[in-house]
Amino acid sequence: xxxxxxxxxxxxxxxxxxxxxxxxxxxxxxxxxxxxxxxxxxxxxxxxxxxxxxxxxxxxxxxxxxxxxxxxxxxxxxxxxxxxxxxxxxxxxxxxxxxxxxxxxxxxxxxx
Amino acid sequence: xxxxxxxxxxxxxxxxxxxxxxxxxxxxxxxxxxxxxxxxxxxxxxxxxxxxxxxxxxxxxxxxxxxxxxxxxxxxxxxxxxxxxxxxxxxxxxxxxxxxxxxxxxxxxxxxx
Numbered sequence: 247x248x249x250x251x252x253x254x255x256x257x258x259x260x261x262x263x264x265x266x267x268x269x270x271x272x273x274x275x276x277x278x279x280x281x282x283x284x285x286x287x288x289x290x291x292x293x294x295x296x297x298x299x300x301x302x303x304x305x306x307x308x309x310x311x312x313x314x315x316x317x318x319x320x321x322x323x324x325x326x327x328x329x330x331x332x333x334x335x336x337x338x339x340x341x342x343x344x345x346x347x348x349x350x351x352x353x354x355x356x357x358x
Numbered sequence: 359x360x361x362x363x364x365x366x367x368x369x370x371x372x373x374x375x376x377x378x379x380x381x382x383x384x385x386x387x388x389x390x391x392x393x394x395x396x397x398x399x400x401x402x403x404x405x406x407x408x409x410x411x412x413x414x415x416x417x418x419x420x421x422x423x424x425x426x427x428x429x430x431x432x433x434x435x436x437x438x439x440x441x442x443x444x445x446x447x448x449x450x451x452x453x454x455x456x457x458x459x460x461x462x463x464x465x466x467x468x469x470x471x
Contacts (some may be wrong), residue, residue, distance in 0.1 A: 254399050280459050289362075289448050289462035290401070333399055339457070344389055344413055346452075346460050348401040 254333065256353045259326050269319040269336030269349045276338035280346070281310055281321045284333045293321070293334075323354075331356045361385050364449050364463040371439055372471055378435045379466045381449030389413075390432035391450040391460060392424060401448070407432055408454055439470045 259265040271279070277298040282290035296303045296310045296319075303310050309322040319336050336349040362383045371377050383390060391414075392404040406414035410426045421437045432449060446467050452460040 278457055282462075284399075287465075289450075289464050292459045292461070295459055335401065341457060344391075344406045344408065344452075344454065345403055345416075346391070346450075347403070348393075351399045351401075353399075 254351055254353050256355065258355045258357055260357050261328060262325055265323045265326050265330070265354060267321045267323075267334050267352045267354065269321075269352075271317050271319060271336065271338045271349070273338060273340060273347070274314075274317065275340045275343075276347075277341050278339045279310070279312060279319050280337045280339075281308075281319075282335045282337060282348075284335065284351070286332075290335060326354075326356045328356050328358060330354060360464075362449055362451055362461050362463040364447075364466050366466060367464060368467050368469075370469045370471065373439055373441060375439050376435070376437045377439060377468070378433055379447055379449075379468070380431070380433045381463060382431050383449075383451040383461070384430065385451055385453075385461060387451040387453045387461075388429050389452050389454045390426065390429070391452075392432065392434050393448040393450060393462075395446040395448060395465070397445075405432075405434075436468075439468075441470050444468055444470045 280295045281293045284290045294305045307324045311320045333351045335351045364381045389408045391406045404418045405424045407426045423435045426432045446465045448465050449463040450460040
């Protein structure tokens with residue numbers, strides 16, 4: 247049904263600055279985590295992933311940090327660009343479980 | 359080549375009608391999904407099929423019936439459409455044994471009037 251009562255968090259960042267998007271997950275059995283980017287009118291697009299045996303993974307301009315103790319995931323985007331403006335979702339999955347569960351998303355706006 | 363393709367991209371229909379959304383993936387994946395995204399951007403899984411067999415069915419009204427003729431296709435048929443069915447529906451696919459990311463289609467925006 248509808249996500250009644252939930253509001254999409256927003257984050258505005260000046261172009262060129264770094265941004266950090268946070269996500270809390272609830273299932274301690276989850277062992278695989280993904281960050282997706284969704285631009286307007288498009289489907290979610292894979293950015294970076296991390297497995298539970300790691301606490302940090304880096305890509306091009308992006309870094310994902312995983313803190314299993316507090317069930318927290320973050321996405322750091324360095325030197326933000328206008329094209330980074332989108333809604334960002336974290337997603338979690340347990341081993342052997344096909345269900346990919348999404349967080350509520352964060353709308354990132356890059357200010358020129 | 360589009361990896362996961364859905365048709366139609368937009369669908370406007372009246373209450374009470376029956377409609378179908380089609381999905382095809384050319385990635386060779388064995389698992390496909392349907393997700394519903396509401397007006398607040400919340401993404402919720404509806405169904406998942408692995409090798410044509412239903413493996414996830416998340417408390418979805420039985421007016422929604424997925425059909426997987428083969429592992430590259432997962433269609434969604436909706437009977438007796440209601441206003442609350444208005445949303446964006448996303449198809450996705452993944453490969454089960456590699457436990458890696460799901461690839462999403464572009465979405466079908468369904469508007470029930």
